[in-house]
Amino acid sequence: MEQSKGKIGIKEFVAISMIILSTKLTDDTPAILYEKLYNAGWMAIIINGIVTILPIFLLIRVITNYQGKGLIEVTNQLFGRFLGYIILFALWLGILAATIIDTAIYTDIVSSMYFVKTPTIVIYGVLMLASAYGAKKGLEKIGSVAWTVFPYLQVPFLIALILTIRHGNTSFLFPFFGPGEWTIMKESVMKLSIFADYLYLFILVPFLSTAATIKKGSWISLFFVVINLVLAMTSFVFLFDYNSLMQMNYPFHEVIRTISAGFITNMETFFFPFWLIGTFVRFSVYLYINALLFGHLFKIKNFEYIIPSLATLIIFIGIIPDTPTFTIFYLRETVLNILSPVFFFLPCLMWLIAKLKGDFKHEKANQ
Amino acid sequence: MKKQINRGKIIIYLIPLFILSGCWDQREVEEFAYVIAMGIDKPKDDENLIKITYLIANPESGNAASGGAGNEPPREVISFKTDDFVVSRNIANTVIAKQISYDLLRILIVSEEFARDENFIRWIYDATKEMEIRRDAKLMITKEDTEKYILNNQPKLETRPHEYFQMIIERGNETGMTPTSDLTTFFRITEADADLFLGIYSTTEKEERSSNPINPDNFKAGEFQYGGETNNTQFAGSAVFKEGKMIDVLTIEETRLTFMLNPTLTAQEILTTFPDPFDEKYRIATRLTKNGTEDIKINTKKSTPSIDVNVPILVEVLTNHSMEHYAKDSQKRKTLNKSFEQALEKKLNELIRKTQEEYKADPFGWSLIARKKFLTIPEWEAFDWMKKYPEMDINITVDVELGKFGRQGDIPKLKEIRD
Numbered sequence: 001m002e003q004s005k006g007k008i009g010i011k012e013f014v015a016i017s018m019i020i021l022s023t024k025l026t027d028d029t030p031a032i033l034y035e036k037l038y039n040a041g042w043m044a045i046i047i048n049g050i051v052t053i054l055p056i057f058l059l060i061r062v063i064t065n066y067q068g069k070g071l072i073e074v075t076n077q078l079f080g081r082f083l084g085y086i087i088l089f090a091l092w093l094g095i096l097a098a099t100i101i102d103t104a105i106y107t108d109i110v111s112s113m114y115f116v117k118t119p120t121i122v123i124y125g126v127l128m129l130a131s132a133y134g135a136k137k138g139l140e141k142i143g144s145v146a147w148t149v150f151p152y153l154q155v156p157f158l159i160a161l162i163l164t165i166r167h168g169n170t171s172f173l174f175p176f177f178g179p180g181e182w183t184i185m186k187e188s189v190m191k192l193s194i195f196a197d198y199l200y201l202f203i204l205v206p207f208l209s210t211a212a213t214i215k216k217g218s219w220i221s222l223f224f225v226v227i228n229l230v231l232a233m234t235s236f237v238f239l240f241d242y243n244s245l246m247q248m249n250y251p252f253h254e255v256i257r258t259i260s261a262g263f264i265t266n267m268e269t270f271f272f273p274f275w276l277i278g279t280f281v282r283f284s285v286y287l288y289i290n291a292l293l294f295g296h297l298f299k300i301k302n303f304e305y306i307i308p309s310l311a312t313l314i315i316f317i318g319i320i321p322d323t324p325t326f327t328i329f330y331l332r333e334t335v336l337n338i339l340s341p342v343f344f345f346l347p348c349l350m351w352l353i354a355k356l357k358g359d360f361k362h363e364k365a366n367q
Numbered sequence: 368m369k370k371q372i373n374r375g376k377i378i379i380y381l382i383p384l385f386i387l388s389g390c391w392d393q394r395e396v397e398e399f400a401y402v403i404a405m406g407i408d409k410p411k412d413d414e415n416l417i418k419i420t421y422l423i424a425n426p427e428s429g430n431a432a433s434g435g436a437g438n439e440p441p442r443e444v445i446s447f448k449t450d451d452f453v454v455s456r457n458i459a460n461t462v463i464a465k466q467i468s469y470d471l472l473r474i475l476i477v478s479e480e481f482a483r484d485e486n487f488i489r490w491i492y493d494a495t496k497e498m499e500i501r502r503d504a505k506l507m508i509t510k511e512d513t514e515k516y517i518l519n520n521q522p523k524l525e526t527r528p529h530e531y532f533q534m535i536i537e538r539g540n541e542t543g544m545t546p547t548s549d550l551t552t553f554f555r556i557t558e559a560d561a562d563l564f565l566g567i568y569s570t571t572e573k574e575e576r577s578s579n580p581i582n583p584d585n586f587k588a589g590e591f592q593y594g595g596e597t598n599n600t601q602f603a604g605s606a607v608f609k610e611g612k613m614i615d616v617l618t619i620e621e622t623r624l625t626f627m628l629n630p631t632l633t634a635q636e637i638l639t640t641f642p643d644p645f646d647e648k649y650r651i652a653t654r655l656t657k658n659g660t661e662d663i664k665i666n667t668k669k670s671t672p673s674i675d676v677n678v679p680i681l682v683e684v685l686t687n688h689s690m691e692h693y694a695k696d697s698q699k700r701k702t703l704n705k706s707f708e709q710a711l712e713k714k715l716n717e718l719i720r721k722t723q724e725e726y727k728a729d730p731f732g733w734s735l736i737a738r739k740k741f742l743t744i745p746e747w748e749a750f751d752w753m754k755k756y757p758e759m760d761i762n763i764t765v766d767v768e769l770g771k772f773g774r775q776g777d778i779p780k781l782k783e784i785r786d
Contacts, residue, residue, distance in 0.1 A: 038744045085494035116498055118391035169631055171735035180743045240551065242744070245497075258502040258551055266470065266501070 012143030017221040026252040042233035044188035049226035058347040070205035092293040104318040132311035134284030163259040168238025174292035178252025193339035382702035400465035406513025409481040419553035420446040446514040469499035488611035502551035508606035519571035543634030561734035561752040565605035644706035673760040683770040
């Protein structure tokens with residue numbers, strides 16, 4: 001028991017990664033994809049899912065090579081202290097920007113779809129308070145919460161999916177290639193960073209119980225995340241057709257406002273709490289990773305203590321933009337476009353350097 | 368000491384219960400006036416305003432639990448001019464004590480006059496912005512002013528308005544007399560700009576003209592003549608929308624034929640009559656159901672694109688006034704089958720001609736099938752379905768299969784009785 005203290009096992013890891021990636025189908029990620037890809041937005045997920053195999057494979061290869069070390073330590077070792085510091089700083093800026101933008105979006109969802117009269121800052125505050133509380137409790141607690149709530153998120157999601165498909169029409173998937181094959185490829189790869197969370201999850205390697213956890217866990221969660229996202233994205237098309245879909249800000253929330261189960265209407269009130277729980281888990285993880293990176297960069301040993309201040313900072317930056325529905329939509333798109341090459345090329349670079357340094361041979365010799 | 372900590376914890380956990388239950392949006396059911404149906408009209412004297420009519424349900428009426436409040440009326444109606452149906456929620460509060468809520472809004476009622484207006488689409492899109500209006504709300508078109516309609520609509524038995532609307536609309540779909548007409552479908556078809564949208568057509572005004580004597584099915588709301596002591600409202604036929612603007616009204620028969628041709632619509636139970644091939648004086652009552660899915664073949668490659676539709680229909684013969692003996696005579700059944708097919712094909716072809724020549728667009732949702740012939744959306748949009756439709760070469764065949772001949776298959780021979 002002593003050994004597992006502060007560490008999480010494979011089920012917790014899978015639950016965390018599935019929650020933080022699957023909740024993306026409820027924000028404006030589908031809107032970003034459908035805006036350029038018409039009715040073929042769901043293909044982007046499949047294409048990206050396949051492309052993501054390479055960075056994950058390389059990351060696993062490199063990072064499991066150094067036992068017990070995570071992305072932070074390995075980056076430092078491979079790139080040297082100075083370059084490593086710059087890369088980690090850039091990564092930290094990336095996740096900070098992502099956290100700010102994503103929390104601002106979720107606040108916007110709540111304030112434009114559910115709580116119209118409540119001041120934005122209150123919603124933002126409550127959201128960050130809950131997430132910071134979760135993050136402060138540490139990864140082990142987040143993991144067990146994620147694992148506990150995971151079925152409660154997945155089951156309502158499946159209910160929503162079944163209801164949506166029952167109301168929908170499969171003909172809307174055609175013309176099959178939306179804006180054309182070439183555009184799909186190009187636009188999809190530019191949004192590869194939808195899966196960039198995996199890069200950050202590799203920071204958590206030292207907190208995982210065994211090295212096999214990250215290996216198996218990443219593959220299992222990638223597989224199910226792609227299935228979740230593709231099913232959800234296609235069901236949006238089934239229900240709305242591409243013209244309507246392209247104009248929506250948050251398709252998932254329009255979906256749960258449209259479907260009904262027999263005499264039960266106004267289903268959104270049923271799905272809303274589950275979605276909120278998923279949101280809290282997601283931002284707890286983001287905040288935790290943020291603090292972890294920040295703590296490493298600025299040599300703060302007890303990095304958990306900076307979580308509340310980080311959360312406060314995020315609120316004050318997050319509420320700056322006017323009309324968040326539009327501005328943040330473009331900001332998010334930009335961040336996604338910037339993070340995509342980072343997510344793809346950083347693992348390649350790390351693998352290449354490790355290869356040149358001969359670190360893989362070292363591992364073989366040990367065996 | 369430990370107890371104190373626990374108590375402290377409980378208090379800490381209880382506080383969010385109060386904070387998190389809706390923040391500023393915390394609402395009590397009692398404090399709301401729930402609009403079930405909203406009427407939208409164009410006032411005659413003012414171009415830039417609309418007239419809103421709210422049908423507000425009384426949740427206490429007809430509720431077994433309330434007991435004492437039985438004397439309150441089941442509904443309240445208010446009608447006034449305003450800029451749009453978003454600000455109207457506030458203005459209504461000059462009269463209505465409770466806050467107006469669209470949470471339970473089930474049906475948007477639009478007068479025919481406004482639906483035929485160019486600017487109708489500008490106002491109806493407010494429904495996508497207003498956060499409480501759900502996309503599965505129904506869209507209904509009334510012949511008269513919506514205020515008059517809502518006031519005249521006095522269901523005798525289903526006095527609770529939400530119950531009444533829900534039931535009559537559902538029943539209309541099942542029998543194929545009115546279309547499904549969701550708000551979301553309206554937006555989808557309008558935005559796709561390829562097909563026609565059909566909305567529910569209803570009225571409380573009876574027309575003096577008696578319905579078509581040749582075919583009693585062939586009428587629309589207002590033309591049905593009935594006596595007795597019941598509600599004045601008729602739900603019959605469909606309002607045709609092209610590019611977000613109403614252009615015409617389809618009768619019940621045409622609506623039902625549309626159900627047969629449209630793969631996205633299904634009617635469960637169509638009861639209708641056909642002329643008897645053995646005796647012109649009588650008509651045969653039948654129940655029609657789709658016998659599987661219609662087979663629609665579209666060729667978009669030809670210079671004049673063609674559509675071949677095969678509609679499989681299962682016909683159950685329910686009456687036999689000419690007293691023919693179908694049970695023992697397969698030849699007679701064949702004749703009957705043929706005559707049904709011919710009658711249906713004739714009617715379908717007439718409807719298609721009407722859509723091609725008069726509407727210049729189709730209400731059958733065929734564009735969805737044609738889309739499968741294209742690989743990319745730019746190609747499909749360049750094809751321009753709506754523009755090509757009037758010139759298309761359309762062939763309809765009906766494949767009738769005879770089902771049951773009522774509960775008892777045979778009837779006595781008239782000759783022997785009248786012997």
